[in-house]
Amino acid sequence: MSEQRPNNNSRLVIKLMAVVLGMFGFGFALVPLYDVFCDITGINGKTNPYAATYDVQDVDTSRTIMVEFITRTNTGMPWEFEARTKRIAVHPGELKTVQFYARNPTTRDIVGQAIPSVSPGTAALYLNKTECFCFNQQPLQAGQDVLMPMQFYVDPQIPEDIEVFTLSYTLYDVTGTSSTVAMNRG
Amino acid sequence: MSNAAEHLHHDEHHDHKPAGIMRWLNTTNHKDIGTLYLWFAFIMFLIGGAMAMVIRAELFQPGLQLVDPNFFNQMTTVHGLIMVFGAVMPAFTGLANWMVPLMIGAPDMALPRMNNWSFWILPFAFLILLSSLFLEGGGPNFGWTFYAPLSTTYSNDSTALFVFSVHIMGASSIMGAINVIVTIFNMRAPGMTWMKMPLFVWTWLITAFLLIAVMPVLAGAVTMVLTDKFFGTSFFDAAGGGDPVLFQHIFWFFGHPEVYIMILPAFGIISQIVPTFSRKPLFGYASMVYATASIALLSFIVWAHHMFTTGMPVAAELFFMFATMLISVPTGVKVFNWVATMWRGAISFEIPMLFALAFIVLFTIGGFSGLMLAITPVDFQYHDTYFVVAHFHYVLVTGAIFSIMAAVYYWLPKWCGKMYDETLAKWHFWCSLISVNLLFFPMHFVGLAGMPRRIPDYALQFADFNKWISIGGFAFGLSQLIFLALLIKASRKQGEPATDQVWEGAQGLEWEIPSPAPYHTFETPPMVK
Amino acid sequence: MGRGVITALFATLLTSGVVAEPSQLNLRRGVTDISAQVYDLHMTIFYICVVIGIVVFGAMLYAMVFHRKSRGVKPANFHESVRVEVAWTVVPFIILIGMAIPAASTLIDMEDASQADVTVLVTGSQWKWHYKYMDRDVEYYSVLATQPEQIANKFNKGENYLLEVDRPLVIPTDKKVRFLVTSDDVIHSWWVPDFAVKKDANPGFINEAWAKVNEPGIYRGQCAELCGKDHGFMPVVVIAKEPADYEAWITEQEGIQRKAKEEEQKLLAMNMEMDELMEVGARVYQSACAACHMPNGEGLPGVFPALKGSAIATGEMTKHIDVVVNGVSGTAMQAFGKQLSLKELAAVITYERNAWGNNTGDTVQAKDVNALMTGK
Structure with missing residues (x-):
């Protein structure tokens, strides 16, 4: 038995090292897994980063949902940024468009990226954006301003208890970092 | 139980070891490495304790007296890191090194060369961490949980050193864990079947699996912090499509099993000591093994109970609340089994038993506050207050550390061949017991009354309790100097000679070899019937 | 041991009239229906824990007193009982269900923020x-x-x-x-x-x-x-x-x-004197900037940069205004444009450019700040 030990040992060590490497990989795999998890559960109110297609025929006029918009700029982002519509009442399934205004008051060109967040988080699962400025980066030249549309509808499957939800956009200055950063969220 | 005694004479011929410092640097002997780990852990315990003294001195009264808030944050951070990775974990690894081969009748650990490495990289890890405190801007100041973006965008450059040192600590733990697993799998004496293994071996085996499962995740987390801070990635930065809450999910996926890494071996130790001094076999051996395994498995699905306030859907909060509450079932089984072991035994109260009894009661109090913390709606009130601080110190100090002390008193006569100094030991126990409760019990009150954790200064209503807490803290710190004196005495081989069995009720292979344990043991495997 | 006693004492302290409001020892009941529910839940679970504690520690204490070796008892040898093991797995489980039901209902109430006024x-x-x-x-x-x-x-x-x-x-x-x-x-x-x-x-x-x-x-x-x-x-x-x-x-x-x-817009045309700017600036600096850059402008080396002699505070003025107004992304430097009035911004920037031997002699006026903020 003792002669076999070194062999046994190295085989077991290799297996255990494989577990270690696997778990190291799993740590990184948690990053995309977390996104999947968020998509399912609505943690942090992340919205879908890709444009949805509008395929709802039945508008549920028996219900009205109030959608509020909040705009914020992050530290170091000098743009003016506001929602032209602060709140809007929609029927589930109804397609609506709202406008956001941004202006770069500085003397330099800046690339902005808006990050959405919905509260309560579960509402994010039923918010479908067919068109949004947050899907892409927004470059604005010095002094330039822009009116940015956002088109969305609320899935009629939205739970009865959600009557109002808030969509916030935080605008970040991503000038210069845009090439190195993966834009995987809209 | 075995015929180990027949081989003792044979063993003694080999009992010559190299002298001087090279013995310790090059050693591959499990007993030497165990000793190194234990001394290292004790030194780290004193250093981490000194930092706790700085914290308690600053909090002795309201206002800022001794340190500035930035240094205070470094103290809380490094205190946590040192106690978790430098004191508790290496102490358990040291005990595993010493005792696992002796308990399963193996001549040494399976991978002695790696064993040497896994110890000797550890001092460097802590040298790096401690030296970062002396850099301009200081060391890590974002809490031992290093939440992003405080540890990424908003931290100083010493974060690189922090990340590097955590990597080394992780590597050390992983090597130690692999060694334990391979030793237990391949080196058990003939007849030492799985369900005959002492519980300390069982709990360590399960702990080792937890270690190799989650330490790599921690390594991943610190790597992401490093690349976010220095290499422009955006794992945790919303601007680049990341999410700071993701960090907490990854960290606690490591962090919660980590909590059990620090308590499962303690369960094993208590399960060795209570039967010995009750002179009665452990009640429910099999259920102890299953309870340990189920605690370990459950520990992977409860992590988000550390994050209830981050904003989760109700369904997730309910799931993590229920899963967390469930953990109290196997934990309760353990406590009940220990009490049942004592029931109708013939109990005597030697020092290891005193520590073990203190463990059972105080750990259970920590368990009660843990159950309270599991209840999500109430956790919103408890979260990040001193109630949490009280909870995890009951679990880790009067839990993990008391169990380590119990283990040291229990096995010290086997290691040194001499009984410990009874008077010093009694002083150490009673001073520690009283001061530790003065230190941590009032923290429940200030926490419930609304004192947040990790603050260098507090509102006046918390002043009275904080004074008592600090006094308890200083007393507990000083009490450990008694332990230091006792350990120095023991390592100089002073004291009454110990018998081979040491304790009247002791059972197991480790008590069948001479005291002190010879340098080489079980070179011919004993037969376990 | 008697830690059970302390737990019991804890319970008496909480319930006795000794503790006046606001409690120094316990969670407060609060002033909302939810906080009262939370408090009741907290107390319920606490009492359940106390009862379990008394039973477990009581049994332990009994064994410690009556099953002592010094009393000359002979140890029993039982070490297994499936019935007992099942009982103390199932009973705690039932107790947990009893706790989980009220906890879940309170939680669901707490998380429903709809129909806010x-x-x-x-x-x-x-x-x-x-x-x-x-x-x-x-x-x-x-x-x-x-x-x-x-x-x-x-x-x-x-x-x-x-x-x-x-x-x-x-x-x-x-x-x-x-x-x-x-x-x-x-x-x-x-x-x-x-x-x-x-x-x-x-x-x-x-x-x-x-x-x-x-x-x-x-x-x-x-x-x-x-x-x-x-x-x-x-x-x-x-x-x-x-x-x-x-x-x-x-x-x-x-x-x-x-x-x-x-008022702010009207005052744009007005120029303030250096003395007044410095006086207002010193006050604003102490409240808004000194936490990081320190009252003496020397910062915390390695953590927060010094302003004394810094390139920004003694260099080009528009850059300095930009940093103060918009903050610096990826650092702890906040955007103060949202936090301070134009006058305060002008004053504090003037102060930073002239205090601690930075003597640039520059004065910054509200209109300079406004120009940068609006691009006009």
Whole structure:
């Protein structure tokens, strides 16, 4: 038995090292897994980063949902940024468009990226954006301003208890970092 | 139980070891490495304790007296890191090194060369961490949980050193864990079947699996912090499509099993000591093994109970609340089994038993506050207050550390061949017991009354309790100097000679070899019937 | 041992009339229906724990007293009993279910922030809170009001030491107030114990919580998530007023804030003298900048940069204004354009360019700051 030990040992060590490497990989795999998890559960109110297609025929006029918009700029982002519509009442399934205004008051060109967040988080699962400025980066030249549309509808499957939800956009200055950063969220 | 005694004479011929410092640097002997780990852990315990003294001195009264808030944050951070990775974990690894081969009748650990490495990289890890405190801007100041973006965008450059040192600590733990697993799998004496293994071996085996499962995740987390801070990635930065809450999910996926890494071996130790001094076999051996395994498995699905306030859907909060509450079932089984072991035994109260009894009661109090913390709606009130601080110190100090002390008193006569100094030991126990409760019990009150954790200064209503807490803290710190004196005495081989069995009720292979344990043991495997 | 005794003592202390309000020992009942539910839940679970503790520690104590070797007892040898093992697995499980049901129902109530009457956006930043009423034109910052001398033990500490702010949040009683919580930099946590509301402020994301306060009063809390150096110095103070008083207050505030903006625009043409700028600037610097850059302008080496002799504070003026107004992304430097008035910004920049031997001799006027902010 003792002669076999070194062999046994190295085989077991290799297996255990494989577990270690696997778990190291799993740590990184948690990053995309977390996104999947968020998509399912609505943690942090992340919205879908890709444009949805509008395929709802039945508008549920028996219900009205109030959608509020909040705009914020992050530290170091000098743009003016506001929602032209602060709140809007929609029927589930109804397609609506709202406008956001941004202006770069500085003397330099800046690339902005808006990050959405919905509260309560579960509402994010039923918010479908067919068109949004947050899907892409927004470059604005010095002094330039822009009116940015956002088109969305609320899935009629939205739970009865959600009557109002808030969509916030935080605008970040991503000038210069845009090439190195993966834009995987809209 | 075995015929180990027949081989003792044979063993003694080999009992010559190299002298001087090279013995310790090059050693591959499990007993030497165990000793190194234990001394290292004790030194780290004193250093981490000194930092706790700085914290308690600053909090002795309201206002800022001794340190500035930035240094205070470094103290809380490094205190946590040192106690978790430098004191508790290496102490358990040291005990595993010493005792696992002796308990399963193996001549040494399976991978002695790696064993040497896994110890000797550890001092460097802590040298790096401690030296970062002396850099301009200081060391890590974002809490031992290093939440992003405080540890990424908003931290100083010493974060690189922090990340590097955590990597080394992780590597050390992983090597130690692999060694334990391979030793237990391949080196058990003939007849030492799985369900005959002492519980300390069982709990360590399960702990080792937890270690190799989650330490790599921690390594991943610190790597992401490093690349976010220095290499422009955006794992945790919303601007680049990341999410700071993701960090907490990854960290606690490591962090919660980590909590059990620090308590499962303690369960094993208590399960060795209570039967010995009750002179009665452990009640429910099999259920102890299953309870340990189920605690370990459950520990992977409860992590988000550390994050209830981050904003989760109700369904997730309910799931993590229920899963967390469930953990109290196997934990309760353990406590009940220990009490049942004592029931109708013939109990005597030697020092290891005193520590073990203190463990059972105080750990259970920590368990009660843990159950309270599991209840999500109430956790919103408890979260990040001193109630949490009280909870995890009951679990880790009067839990993990008391169990380590119990283990040291229990096995010290086997290691040194001499009984410990009874008077010093009694002083150490009673001073520690009283001061530790003065230190941590009032923290429940200030926490419930609304004192947040990790603050260098507090509102006046918390002043009275904080004074008592600090006094308890200083007393507990000083009490450990008694332990230091006792350990120095023991390592100089002073004291009454110990018998081979040491304790009247002791059972197991480790008590069948001479005291002190010879340098080489079980070179011919004993037969376990 | 007798730790059971201490637990029991704990219980008596809590229930006896010894403890006057606000409790120094226990969770407070608070002033909302939810906080009362939370308190009851807390006490229920605490009592269950006490009972379990008495049973377990009692059995243990009994064994320690009566099954001592020194009494000459002979140890029994039983070490297994499936029936007992099953019992103490199942019974705790049933107790847990008993706890989980009320906990779940309270939780579901807490998380339902719909149909709010008032919505406030709460934004944390290092180390202050910002409140914005979503339905009204009122927003402001709320910072610690305790004097630095009290913290440094030079003055006596006041009654609400570290729990007082310059401008508390004001909300109406008997109305459902929804808090949307977010952050500008690191993670903070907005906590008012009397409302049983604690919600993390995550940068880039919003969270929500709500409270319906039953009694008018002043309620104090603190930031509950480690957020850097002055984490211990960003309290939350909320004043709950009767709806009519609240309405009067918020209408008044709207008027004041509108007027201040108009005044500011009118004053653009006016130039201030160096002395006045320096005087105002020194005051603003102490309240807004000194926490990081230190009162002597030397910063904290390795953590917060010095302004004394710095390239920005002695270099090109527009760059300096840009940094102060917009902040620097990826650093702890905040955007003060939102926090200070044009006059205050002009004054503090002037101060930074001339204090501590930075003697650039530059004066910055409100219109310079306005020009940079609006690009006009």
